[in-house]
Every structure is written in structure tokens, then in C-alpha cells.
Amino acid sequence: MVSLHPINILRVAGIVDGISLIALLFIAMPLKYYGDLPMAVTVVGALHGGIFVAYALSILFTQLRVQWHVGLSFLAFFVAFIPFGNFIFDLYLKKHQKRYHVKPFQxxxxxxxxxxxxxxxxxxxxxxxxxxxxxxxxxxxxxxxxxxxxxxxxxxxxxxxxxxxxxxxxxxxxxxxxxxxxxxxxxxxxxxxxxxxxxxxxxxxxxxxxxxxxxxxxxxxxxxxxxxxxxxxxxxxxxxxxxxxxxxxxxxxxxxxxxxxxxxxxxxxxxxxxxxxxxxxxxxxxxxxxxxxIRTPFQFNKGIIQSYSGAFFLMFSQGALAYLLPLHVESLGYSSRLSGTLMSMFGIVAVLIFILPTNRLFDKLHPAYSLIFGLSIIGCSQIFIGQMTTSSSLYGALALYGVGFAFLFPAINTLLVRSTTASIRGKAYGYFYAFFSLGVVVGSSGLGMLPLSIGGSFLFTGILLLVLASGVFFTTVNSMKLNKEEVNITGQEKTR
Missing domain, CATH: 1.20.1250.20 (MFS general substrate transporter like domains)
Structure with missing residues (x-):
């Protein structure tokens, strides 16, 4: 039935969600603050929350059945937080609906x-x-x-x-x-x-x-x-x-x-x-x-070591950020709410790079170079965060952090997959996420033990990441030189 097409379900749910958001922002909230009726926000807010959950489920259902680009699902999600955003997105769905067909479940x-x-x-x-x-x-x-x-x-x-x-x-x-x-x-x-x-x-x-x-x-x-x-x-x-x-x-x-x-x-x-x-x-x-x-014994190689190092220091950086950022924001005289929105900034930037056509870069770019770039950017952003004193500059530094995260996360996963066989990949990922967890613990609690100021801790973290990026760079370049020399020697032997 056409009426049960996933796009139709999404459109109906989106319109209802958009109406409930407008009712919350432009009717219930004025009644609370100007009409002394706080119950209006309580009732309409609860209703909007239930409708939003139904809308989110309709996005998931559409993604599973239509299998359009995942970026459209995230766009459908984000427009729900913008007044009239659902209605604008509905115009796109109405115009392009015929190009999307129901496909087998992935x-x-x-x-x-x-x-x-x-x-x-x-x-x-x-x-x-x-x-x-x-x-x-x-x-x-x-x-x-x-x-x-x-x-x-x-x-x-x-x-x-x-x-x-x-x-x-x-x-x-x-x-x-x-x-x-x-x-x-x-x-x-x-x-x-x-x-x-x-x-x-x-x-x-x-x-x-x-x-x-x-x-x-x-x-x-x-x-x-x-x-x-x-x-x-x-x-x-x-x-x-x-x-x-x-x-x-x-x-x-x-x-x-x-x-x-x-x-x-x-x-x-x-x-x-x-x-x-x-x-x-x-x-x-x-x-x-x-x-x-066919099982092979687990052995550490260069790719696995690079992957584990990247995982540990990515989460070391995350732990440092979670520990230091609220303290830094508080020392500047801002409310704790700014810390939460700053953390969201890096997440939003990373997600956009992941879901936009930029994600094709990760199939073309060698993961070692993506690792180096990601570590370098995160290292620089850590240093910048410790030096920034205004909210706008902090948002910029966290956006830069999001770019580094977006390049580093796929790199360490791809390195691990390319450096292991299917028979040992479970154990490899087990150790990988153990390094993830340890990185958070060391980054948050370890820095607290050092006799450093907040800015000094950010600087220490940034320099540590930049040193690691430099080490990976030199080992990668040397490895490629050795491989090239081996290829040349093999070619010369064949011509004799």
C-alpha cells in the first residue's frame, strides 16, 4: 500500500513532531513565563517527547527499509530541533519521494x-x-x-x-x-x-x-x-x-x-x-x-601497535577533555552549561564529516596518514583550548577537535582490520577496547595527579599527542622507503 510507504510514515510523523515543537515553543512556554501557567510546558513537553520518540522510530524504520544515504536520516533527526525544520524537510521528501523504493532489510x-x-x-x-x-x-x-x-x-x-x-x-x-x-x-x-x-x-x-x-x-x-x-x-x-x-x-x-x-x-x-x-x-x-x-596465533605487528596506540591516546585525550574542560570553563567565569554545549560541538562536527560525502576519504586515504593527521589536529586543539578565553574561540577549538576525532576514529579501526585475520579479530578488538577504557582512566585520573595548572595540563596533553603523531609519521615513512627498496631490489633481480 502506498500509504504505508516508509517515506509517508516519516512525513506524517515529521509534521506532527513539527507541530508539537511549535506548540511547545510558541504557546506552552509563553503561557508558562507570561501567563503563570507552568503546567502548560509540563503537559505539552511530555506530549512532544512522546511524539519525538515516534518520529525517531519512523526515521529508523525509513533507513532500514529505504536504505537511503545515512546522512538523510541524521538530517531528518537534526531538523526536529529547529522550529519549522520538519516542514522544510517535508518539502524535500515530497519532491524526491519517487526515487526512494523499499529494499530488503540490511x-x-x-x-x-x-x-x-x-x-x-x-x-x-x-x-x-x-x-x-x-x-x-x-x-x-x-x-x-x-x-x-x-x-x-x-x-x-x-x-x-x-x-x-x-x-x-x-x-x-x-x-x-x-x-x-x-x-x-x-x-x-x-x-x-x-x-x-x-x-x-x-x-x-x-x-x-x-x-x-x-x-x-x-x-x-x-x-x-x-x-x-x-x-x-x-x-x-x-x-x-x-x-x-x-x-x-x-x-x-x-x-x-x-x-x-x-x-x-x-x-x-x-x-x-x-x-x-x-x-x-x-x-x-x-x-x-x-x-x-583456519586459526592463526595472535601476534603484534606494526598496524596493530599503531591502532592500539591511537585508541589509547584518543581516549586519553577524551578523558583529559572531560576532566579539564569543565574546570577551564568555570575558571573563565562561564556556567557549567557551556561545557556541555562545547562537548556537543565536537560531536556534531565529527558526525557531519562521518555522514557527508567526506567519508569516502577514509577509503582512499591510507589509514596511517589519517591517524597522523587526526592525532596532530587533536593535539593542536588541546593546546588551543587551554589558551582560549572566550566562548566563541572555545567553540572553534572544539570544532577543530571534532575534525581530528573524525579522522582518527576510522583510521584506528581500519588499521586493526587490515592488520588482522578473521580468526583473531575478536581478540584483537577485545584488546583494542581495553586500551580504549584504560585511556579514559589514565587521561582523567592521571592528569589530576600531575602538579600542573589547567592550561599546563592541556599543553602537556597536546604536546604528547603531537609527539606520538611525529613518531607514527617517521616510522610510516621509513617503512614505505624500505618497501620501495625491496621492490626495486626484486625488480633488479628479475631483470638479471
Missing amino acids: KSWIVYMIIFFTFIDLFTQLPVISTFATSVGATAMVAGFIVGIYSLTNTFGNILSGVLTDRYGAFIVLVIGLFATSGSLMLYNFADNVQILVAVRFIHGFLGGLIVPAAFTLLANTTKKDKQGSQSAITGSFVGIAAIVGPAYSGIMANRLSVPFVFTSVAVVGVALAILTLLFLKATATKTVKEQK
Whole structure:
């Protein structure tokens, strides 16, 4: 039926969402602030929130069935935050609807959603877990331990996931990981004292670590070799969206309802994805297991070392940013709200590079050069952030950081895939994300132990990243020179 075409469903949902946004901004909010009727925002805001969820689901349904460029889905998402944006986007949909046809369901999108779920799980914790810890009786020092224990146990979960993925396949690890992580999220409803919360964080971190290595391994093993770069960019876009949406969602819902509700809602998504994995991914995962019968021992090589180094220092930089940026913003006299919008700036820039035609660069550009460029840009931006004193200059520095992140994330993933075989890729990704978790811990807590000012810490981080980029550059150039010399010698021997 034409009326049930995904584009038609999206258009209807978009129009309704646009109307509800206008009602919230131009009717309910004036009634609250000028008519002394705060209930208007409460009612219309709740209604708009429900409509927006339905609209977001219609975007996902359209992406899965029409399979248009993922950038259009992200555009459809972003216009929902702009007054009258939905109506303008609807004009585009009406004009171009005939070019989009319903296509067979692509199973890889389930894996993308699993990756999105994992990082939403991570990023929803950031604004609320420390305050939740203090609300159940934790001191500031204990609250810091409660925040950090997740990343610590997550490291061990990552490593175990890699071992199990290579031995039993990604499918079974994903199913167990999704159900187990969802169960651990539900445990927050019972965390009414410090001891229970510590235990829940320990369990949550460990079980949550099972998912990502298995998901990335399955995705890598089912992606064409010449598309690994752009595929990593698309994956990065889901990570970026999670970084933007997760903190905002948890901050709003925790304030309106409760922190356990936030984790419970994420758990519901995890259970739904576990069911989808059981229904649709078994055949795909079984095929990749059969292709992994010839096993080779895991060995470190140059590509793996570069990938792990990039992963560690990317998250070292992230940890440093999460620790230093709020302190820097506060020292300049700005409100804490600016820190959140600055973090969103880098995420938005990175996502735009991931989803626009610029993502084709990652298939053409050698990942080692993309790694060097990304590290250099992030290093420079860290130095700039520490020197900036105005909000506009800080936004510019964070936008530059987003460019570096956009080049670095696909590079380290592509390097890892090209440097491993399918039989050891699970273990390789397990170690990879262990370095991810360790980087956050060292970047946030390690810098706090150094006798440096805020600006000095930014400078130290930037110089460290630039030194690493220089080291990768010289080793890559020397390696290419050696390869060229070997080719020349081989050619000379053949002509004799």
C-alpha cells in the first residue's frame, strides 16, 4: 500500500513532531513565563517527547527499509530541533519521494544499532552517576571510585569478549552480552546504598564490555575490504550521535523522573536488540564462524601497535577533555552549561564529516596518514583550548577537535582490520577496547595527579599527542622507503 510507504510514515510523523515543537515553543512556554501557567510546558513537553520518540522510530524504520544515504536520516533527526525544520524537510521528501523504493532489510543495521546502544549506555552515565552516588551516601572520593570502576571492569569484559568471539563466534557473545547488560542496568533500581551501587557498577562495567568487541568483529568480517574506511566512519557517526544524545537524555530524564529510570529505559532497548539479534543475525554470524576455521596465533605487528596506540591516546585525550574542560570553563567565569554545549560541538562536527560525502576519504586515504593527521589536529586543539578565553574561540577549538576525532576514529579501526585475520579479530578488538577504557582512566585520573595548572595540563596533553603523531609519521615513512627498496631490489633481480 502506498500509504504505508516508509517515506509517508516519516512525513506524517515529521509534521506532527513539527507541530508539537511549535506548540511547545510558541504557546506552552509563553503561557508558562507570561501567563503563570507552568503546567502548560509540563503537559505539552511530555506530549512532544512522546511524539519525538515516534518520529525517531519512523526515521529508523525509513533507513532500514529505504536504505537511503545515512546522512538523510541524521538530517531528518537534526531538523526536529529547529522550529519549522520538519516542514522544510517535508518539502524535500515530497519532491524526491519517487526515487526512494523499499529494499530488503540490511542486517548490518542491527549491528550499528547494537554499537549505538553500547555507547548510549556509556554516555548516559556521564552526567548522572556521580550525583547518584552521592545521593545514596557516597563521599566525593568514593563517588569518583564508583565512576571509575565501570571503566576498569569494562577492560576485563572487553578482553574476555575478544577471546570468546574468536572461539564461539560473535553471535552468541552479542546475545549474552545484550541480555546480561540489560539485566545489570535494571539492578540500579535496587542500588539504595554505597555497597550495592559499587557491586552494580562492577557488574555493569564487566558485562557491558562483552558487546563492543563482538559487534565490531562481526561488522569487520562482513564488510568489503575496500569499504572498511567508510564503514568505520559510519560506525563513528553512531558513536558521535550517542555522545550528543546520551548526556542530554539522561540529564533531562533524571531530573524529571530518576536515575534508575534512565538506566531502565536503556535496558529496554538492549532487550529489544537482543531479540532482533536472535531473529536476524544468527545466519550471518554462523557464516563468519565457518570462515574462521583456519586459526592463526595472535601476534603484534606494526598496524596493530599503531591502532592500539591511537585508541589509547584518543581516549586519553577524551578523558583529559572531560576532566579539564569543565574546570577551564568555570575558571573563565562561564556556567557549567557551556561545557556541555562545547562537548556537543565536537560531536556534531565529527558526525557531519562521518555522514557527508567526506567519508569516502577514509577509503582512499591510507589509514596511517589519517591517524597522523587526526592525532596532530587533536593535539593542536588541546593546546588551543587551554589558551582560549572566550566562548566563541572555545567553540572553534572544539570544532577543530571534532575534525581530528573524525579522522582518527576510522583510521584506528581500519588499521586493526587490515592488520588482522578473521580468526583473531575478536581478540584483537577485545584488546583494542581495553586500551580504549584504560585511556579514559589514565587521561582523567592521571592528569589530576600531575602538579600542573589547567592550561599546563592541556599543553602537556597536546604536546604528547603531537609527539606520538611525529613518531607514527617517521616510522610510516621509513617503512614505505624500505618497501620501495625491496621492490626495486626484486625488480633488479628479475631483470638479471
